Amino acid sequence: MQVTRGFKGKQGDSKATTHRVPPGQYVTREFPVLTSGPTQRTPLASWSLALQAGGQLLARWNRAEFEALPQTERTFDLHCVTKWTKLDTRWRGVTFDDLLKAAGLTSTPHMYVMAHCDGGYTTNLPVADLMEGKAMVVTHFDGLPLPAEHGGPARLLVPHLYLWKSAKWVRRLVFMETNAPGFWESLGYHIYGDPWREQRYSGD
Amino acid sequence: MRSITFETKAWAGHMAGQHVDIRLTADNGYQAQRSYSIASPAGCAPDVELTVECVSGGEVSPFLTEELRAGDTIELRGPIGGYFTWNPGSSSPLMLIAGGSGVVPLMSMLRTRNQPASKVPAKLLYSSRSAEDIIYRDELDRLAANRDGFDLVHTLTRGAPAGWKGQTRRVDRDMLAQCGFQLAEEPQILVCGPTSFVETVADQLVSLGHGESAIKTERFGPTGDKR
Secondary structure (H helix, E strand, O other), rough: OOOOOOOOOOOOHHHHHHOOOOOOOOOOOOOOOOOOOOOOOOOOHHOOEEEEEEOOOEEEEHHHHHHHHHOEEEEEEEOOOOOOEEEEEEEEEEEEHHHHHOOOOOOOOOOOEEEEEEEOOOEEEEHOOOOOOEEEEEEOOEEEEHHHHOOOEEEEEEEOOOOHHHHOOOOOOOOOOOOOOOOHHHHHHHHOOOOHHOEEEEEO | OEEEEEEOOOOOOOOOEEEEEEEEEOOOEEEEEEEEEEOOOOOOOOOEEEEEOOOOOOOHHHHHHOOOOOOOOEEEEEOOOOOOOOOOOOOOOOOEEHHHHHHHHHHHHHHOOOOOOOOOOEEEEEEEEOOHHHHHHHHHHHHOOOOOEEEEEEEEOOOOOOOOOEEEOOOOOHHHHHOOOOOOOOOOOOOOEEHHHHHHHHHHHHHHHHHHHEEEEEEEOOOOOOO
């Protein structure tokens, strides 16, 4: 570790929250927006979420059907690879476990999932990182419908991984037999993205 | 605002539009990291220039703009980011739209274009608060004076000096239609600036009929301290 001459830093995060901030991150109260292209504005009436195994459709829910699934409210800390961390964010949506249950699946067809979104964005995830309450498809932030710039009508939320894995404007969750890189994972970012191991870029 | 040139070791080369991560370490081991866009042209030159805007209340940018001295050593990692980039081999016209310090990665593209490799038509629409806030003003004027297919349009949002010849309002749909390329020319469009600026511009570009896949964006937030 090389000391930077003249740098003290703010070192201002309280002791109470320091243990919740992964290495290299800083806490912000804002909710920055980072997207590689224009914000997608999908009308609720034409929105749906599909679960697929490869090309085979397993289940699909329109907005009303999605709202009728068991709703879960959870509070998470978010960690973006661009270094900001936002603590105590409140979300509502459907857990991945409940999506599987609603689709009548007792086991998952493959070990990996590719999330596909409006606008063409993709991101890959191991199924194990979506199960047991670890991931949700969320439609509400802080008690209100999720704004489009933050991924509304619905985004994937996988808070224990860097936030690029929590794909905005998610429309299809596709099981795949072997792991394959999504959008950022093909452009130099880490294939898995664990903030606590600081897996920001390929090779970390 | 400060432009800083770092002499790197083993720089692998970068594309125009990429950024670096800078990590600072205090003597008690405390560290802070942020990302900054590269301003120097694409290529393998070991000298890498960043232009850093001092964010008040920030942690890394005040150090870089006020404390850092020639001869200091800094931990710098990169290049990073393979999407918000421009390839000088591309034949599409290049439309660049900047808000404030969002001009930095776009400057790398214009500097890259000014190397012999490419002379595709290019335009920069650059929104600043005031004339004093314009970054790279003289260099941009020189590039525009080359008359080699690069057009420069400034707009000021908080008042203009006497004799100002540029635009004097926020970037809007009319300005984009007037200053941009025609749809048929299929420009590649890169937009960089504060979140609200990029949101507005990108939405209006889509409403003008530009394809979403032709529009690349990079946003930074009020507390983002990015660049």
